[in-house]
Amino acid sequence: MPVPATRLPVRCPMSSATSDDSAPAYIDTTRPSIARVYDAFLGGTDNYEVDREVVRSVQEAVPEVQDLAVENRAFLIRTCRFLACQTGITQYLDCGSGLPTAENTHQVVQRVNPDSRVVYVDNDPAVLAHGRALLEENENTALVSEDIFEPEKLLQNDLVRSKLDWSEPIALLHMGTLHHYKGEVTRSRKDIMRAYIDALPSGSYVAISHFLDPEDEHSQVARKMEEKFLHSRMGSGTFSTRPELQELFNGLEMVPPYLVPCGDWRPDGPQLKEKNAAQRCIAGGVARTS
Template sequence: MNRATSDTPVPASIDPTKPSIARVYDAFLNGKDNYEVDRQVVQGVLKAAPEARDLALENRSFLIRACRFLAQRTGVTQYLDCGSGLPTAENVHQVVQRINPDSRIVYVDNDPLVLAHGRALLEENENTVFVAEDIFEPEKLLDNATVRSELDWSEPIALLQLGTLHHYNGEETRTRKDIMRAYIDALPPGSYVVISHFLDPQDEHSATARKLEDLFLHSMMGSGTFSTQNELQELFNGLEMVPPGLVRCTDWWPDGPHLKELNAAQRSIAGGIARKA
């Protein structure tokens, strides 16, 4: 697989002078699919808040555990991953198809570099497809011919919004809750909704959370909003939460006990899963 390092020719559709959310996230995970401009965002954030990398790490770990739960415990075999980002270790299809090889995954993103990797996924996995749409335009995305045909909309679907909604900047015209309501209304009964999002813990770590928010919003990336527990709970639009509910990502069925005290970043990203009756 070609790696988009600074020495790699830049595809015509990509502007290497502007950071990309997907590539910045890749850089936080120490990946190689990013450019100097993306690494500058990461370096600027880490210089002011060295623990910030744990936001990406905890989000990725939550994704893996959540997908493992869905595949093992719920019987769901269809996944709509909104804002899938760049491939890294343990993508959704790898986690769920290891448990149920017949699981179907539709990845959605509109980043040109992610699209290039998506085409590669199409070649290697017949149950995995890639769609180029804006995840913040749910009606258009849900009407996409591939989304309609690759998923059976009479059977439960797992909708994933992992580390995506905090990058939405259009609250003046349509809120994140409105966007999620459109998705949830379209899901068949028995479906699941998975969300992870930057959290303002409203405790002694709030100052760090808001500092991180300021760093993200005033970086070249220009997005990364931290929200309170109550604000995040509203995104599930009253669905039945799977225990333990909406909690810090690190506390959602961890693989083992916490042997070290959590830092501010680990306390500042939350996740949860809910079921549509």
């Protein structure tokens, strides 16, 4: 399903709606799923009414909110292409991979180097079912069921240890994940990322995207979206400032253009259209370990 690398097709989230009656037994249609809500924002069909309720609620406050998902996905694609083409990285740990859509991580990097290995991590039942079906014929990919906010346990997973060579550099991807962390106040998102970073081999890369409070005239839009996300049945979606997001990289060497709105990170061409408020409220960056 080829699409331009800089933009993904987005249609109305309520078109091609999936009926709750058709949901498999392992899907809980009474509670929204982060992966399915994201799918709904991208105009996918692997979501249910409870997920679409979240989308409609946030759209009432900020109609262009779906651009958060679009910008995040386009940033993932460009980041993977950069890592595959420019760094020599051939191993990827994609945390919170979500439901398969156009241009997944393994498709981008294996187009550059077919021997690239990708381990996806998620614990959403729908993601596990769809992902394993997609990957079953690709020997260089794997999908493991772990909580991405428990890095110590995840990093000891047998498949994570065996599929990736931990004596060689690895690219760690946390795309649109950390703003959904709702864990104990005694362990911050910075602490979680430190656990991952400390485990990475020398010369590895870390890529993060996250909801952003730009602390300018668009801050009000960011906080409107945050209020809707946090008070929805999903209950997560925190917007953070640039200094707060910079802490997630724990002092690593940032790759130019550093931490910027996702659409500004190595765009594929001139940006002729001015960004809307939502597009200014998600940031991304890539950094290298020493």
